[in-house]
Amino acid sequence: MKFKVNNKEVFASTGGRPFDKKKPLIIFIHGSGLSHITWVLQTRYFAFHGYSILAIDLPGHGYSEGPALESIEEQGKWISDVIDSVEMKEASLVGHSQGCLIVLECASQFPEKVKSIGLMGGAGAIPMNPELLDLAEKGDSKAVDLMMDWAHGPAGHFGGHPVPGLHHMNLGGSIVVNGSVKNALGVDFRACDNYKNGFEAAKKIKCPAINILGDRDRMCPVKAGKKLAENIENSEVEIIENCGHMILLEEAGKSLEILKKFIRKNHPV
Amino acid sequence: MDPKTYKFDTLSLHAGYMPSKNAGSRQVPIYQTTSYMFDDVDHAAALFNLERGGHIYSRISNPTVQVLEERVAALEGGTAALATASGMSAIFLTIMTLCNAGDHVVVSSQLYGGTVNLFRLTLPKFGIKATFVKPRDTEGFKKAIQENTKCIFGELVGNPGNELMNLPEISNIAHKAGIPVIIDSTYQTPYLFKPLEHGADFVVHSLTKWMAGHGSSMAGILVEGGKFDFLKTDKFPTMTEPYEGYHGLSFAEEFGPVAFTMKARAEGMRDMGPCLSPQNAWNVLQGIETLSVRMEKHCSNALKMVEYLSNHESVAWVSHASLKDNPDYELAKKLLPKGTGSMIAFGIKGGKEAGAAFIDNVKLASHLANVGDTRTLVIHPASATHSQMDEATLKLANMSHDMIRLSVGIEDIEDIINDFEDGFRAAKKPRLVSNK
Numbered sequence: 001m002k003f004k005v006n007n008k009e010v011f012a013s014t015g016g017r018p019f020d021k022k023k024p025l026i027i028f029i030h031g032s033g034l035s036h037i038t039w040v041l042q043t044r045y046f047a048f049h050g051y052s053i054l055a056i057d058l059p060g061h062g063y064s065e066g067p068a069l070e071s072i073e074e075q076g077k078w079i080s081d082v083i084d085s086v087e088m089k090e091a092s093l094v095g096h097s098q099g100c101l102i103v104l105e106c107a108s109q110f111p112e113k114v115k116s117i118g119l120m121g122g123a124g125a126i127p128m129n130p131e132l133l134d135l136a137e138k139g140d141s142k143a144v145d146l147m148m149d150w151a152h153g154p155a156g157h158f159g160g161h162p163v164p165g166l167h168h169m170n171l172g173g174s175i176v177v178n179g180s181v182k183n184a185l186g187v188d189f190r191a192c193d194n195y196k197n198g199f200e201a202a203k204k205i206k207c208p209a210i211n212i213l214g215d216r217d218r219m220c221p222v223k224a225g226k227k228l229a230e231n232i233e234n235s236e237v238e239i240i241e242n243c244g245h246m247i248l249l250e251e252a253g254k255s256l257e258i259l260k261k262f263i264r265k266n267h268p269v
Numbered sequence: 270m271d272p273k274t275y276k277f278d279t280l281s282l283h284a285g286y287m288p289s290k291n292a293g294s295r296q297v298p299i300y301q302t303t304s305y306m307f308d309d310v311d312h313a314a315a316l317f318n319l320e321r322g323g324h325i326y327s328r329i330s331n332p333t334v335q336v337l338e339e340r341v342a343a344l345e346g347g348t349a350a351l352a353t354a355s356g357m358s359a360i361f362l363t364i365m366t367l368c369n370a371g372d373h374v375v376v377s378s379q380l381y382g383g384t385v386n387l388f389r390l391t392l393p394k395f396g397i398k399a400t401f402v403k404p405r406d407t408e409g410f411k412k413a414i415q416e417n418t419k420c421i422f423g424e425l426v427g428n429p430g431n432e433l434m435n436l437p438e439i440s441n442i443a444h445k446a447g448i449p450v451i452i453d454s455t456y457q458t459p460y461l462f463k464p465l466e467h468g469a470d471f472v473v474h475s476l477t478k479w480m481a482g483h484g485s486s487m488a489g490i491l492v493e494g495g496k497f498d499f500l501k502t503d504k505f506p507t508m509t510e511p512y513e514g515y516h517g518l519s520f521a522e523e524f525g526p527v528a529f530t531m532k533a534r535a536e537g538m539r540d541m542g543p544c545l546s547p548q549n550a551w552n553v554l555q556g557i558e559t560l561s562v563r564m565e566k567h568c569s570n571a572l573k574m575v576e577y578l579s580n581h582e583s584v585a586w587v588s589h590a591s592l593k594d595n596p597d598y599e600l601a602k603k604l605l606p607k608g609t610g611s612m613i614a615f616g617i618k619g620g621k622e623a624g625a626a627f628i629d630n631v632k633l634a635s636h637l638a639n640v641g642d643t644r645t646l647v648i649h650p651a652s653a654t655h656s657q658m659d660e661a662t663l664k665l666a667n668m669s670h671d672m673i674r675l676s677v678g679i680e681d682i683e684d685i686i687n688d689f690e691d692g693f694r695a696a697k698k699p700r701l702v703s704n705k
Binding site: 016048148155157161163164167 | 270271272273274275283284285286287289290315318319320321322323324329330331332334335336338339340342343346347348349350351352494495496498500515516517518519522523524525526527530531534
């Protein structure tokens with residue numbers, strides 16, 4: 001659906017069901033340069049099981065009006081604005097990668113609006129490789145190829161997508177390339193690299209949190225994910241074997257099962 | 270700093286399959302099953318409603334077929350693929366997913382005869398009409414686009430005349446008109462040409478041909494490029510509007526770069542069901558493992574045959590884009606740097622009668638209705654593969670009655686040439702031969 005946030009048009013997938021203010025809200029926040037498409041194997045389930053879903057395209061991504069927001073702090077505030085714009089009081093937030101940093105910021109700045117948080121492939125800080133950052137800021141599509149290489153575990157490189165016929169790395173790469181390498185991915189990478197408040201934000205979070213980590217994640221390794229979890233008071237950790245950074249797609253079924261259990265418990269219908 | 274993703278030859282052997290997820294089996298297992306156990310009622314409902322991935326019924330998907338789909342998607346650079354029972358069913362499924370009654374398509378006039386008849390005779394029964402344009406007539410493609418046109422379809426190198434479409438330019442024309450381009454890339458395979466890198470939005474193959482190579486199994490596939498954005502136009506309501514068949518699902522909104530394949534599978538395989546058998550998928554996978562080495566030999570043998578035929582006194586003309594005097598030579602150099610393929614069309618002096626004598630007297634080359642086998646194949650299109658086309662359609666396809674279509678195999682080139690010598694000798698005396 002399309003709606004306005006701060007007078008700019010925003011697109012969000014509602015998981016195939018109409019948005020309904022009477023149902024508990026879950027907001028899904030994608031990673032760097034990506035879009036709502038990455039969440040399709042989680043959102044449709046929740047949408048058809050009693051929740052209202054907003055798998056948002058961040059500003060300047062997918063079908064949302066730009067420009068992209070330049071800092072994680074702004075993006076965290078923007079998620080709070082999304083909740084206000086759809087006239088809801090609270091939401092559970094689920095993030096992937098950079099989306100986790102945004103979740104940390106929003107949940108720490110606006111604790112009254114956040115019911116529970118799910119972090120997939122998250123860390124308290126995501127410093128960027130300088131060469132990768134430079135390529136993305138120049139709009140070089142090689143940055144996408146490198147990101148897809150590093151982001152995927154064995155299943156991404158060989159095959160075995162949970163949805164028959166889909167190709168992990170080509171699909172992931174096409175989401176970024178169809179958007180903008182320079183104006184979305186480049187801005188996102190810079191925002192991640194600049195962000196230093198992750199652990200401080202984590203310490204302020206009191207709502208239930210789950211950290212879903214992939215043991216083959218080269219971008220936000222298990223060690224970094226566990227360190228973040230240790231800084232969140234009410235936090236669980238689930239590690240998925242043979243899984244890279246693209247947990248939400250590489251192990252869509254397992255990550256959905258973990259998320260289902262967690263959200264049903266902490267933000268019931 | 271470069272990505273360490275696997276290259277073409279490695280993908281040909283490994284893409285789409287992980288032994289660790291299949292009991293350690295090094296070879297891809299053949300999942301000879303119709304259906305798959307659900308964990309519980311919730312799991313079943315989620316699978317049926319596309320809330321999660323997985324297999325339900327082998328008409329829709331199958332784990333062995335899935336390996337083939339991911340492998341071809343990897344080789345073509347596609348976001349997704351859907352295997353079908355044959356190349357023709359891949360084309361039919363693609364058009365039926367894209368078009369409604371009342372729609373129109375612009376089609377190259379040089380296509381496999383079955384494809385011509387699909388567009389000329391069968392699709393009009395469903396209210397989908399086609400305008401045929403000669404492959405070299407780039408401006409003609411532009412002129413043929415109407416308000417209700419939904420795609421441009423063609424073969425990069427047309428069957429059987431070997432004339433090239435200027436795909437990059439034709440793709441620009443299509444995209445300016447807000448429609449996708451579908452290329453049947455059977456002749457090239459991704460070893461020689463990746464249409465998605467040159468502007469095409471979807472690729473279809475008859476995997477029966479060079480991809481498999483062995484000539485044992487029928488198979489086809491649709492590959493999605495992931496770049497055509499259905500939401501940027503109002504031309505494709507079946508992709509963008511809520512679909513009743515899945516509780517109001519908008520395929521384009523939910524599935525973005527794989528929306529078309531998802532719809533082709535969820536709707537097309539569900540309702541029409543042209544599924545590929547796991548055994549045939551496995552057979553094709555065996556062929557794909559050696560695609561690069563076979564294509565290299567096909568192409569090198571083809572170049573030698575072009576040279577031999579071009580200098581032969583019994584040959585009136587040769588059509589192959591590797592020839593410097595061929596109108597497509599420069600375009601082929603640009604688009605097909607690894608080789609112009611192993612299909613050769615040539616005209617035999619003495620016309621139809623000489624052609625028949627030639628075909629009846631070659632022994633190594635097989636006379637049959639297929640191309641892309643490892644073995645050398647010959648046919649007289651006007652009396653076989655394209656025989657159901659009327660004179661006007663044959664003329665539009667630039668097909669003459671003296672044309673012989675040659676699919677060069679990977680036998681020893683000397684043996685192929687010796688065999689052709691026997692054929693040409695007999696063709697000089699057609700009456701004598703027929704009296705035998």
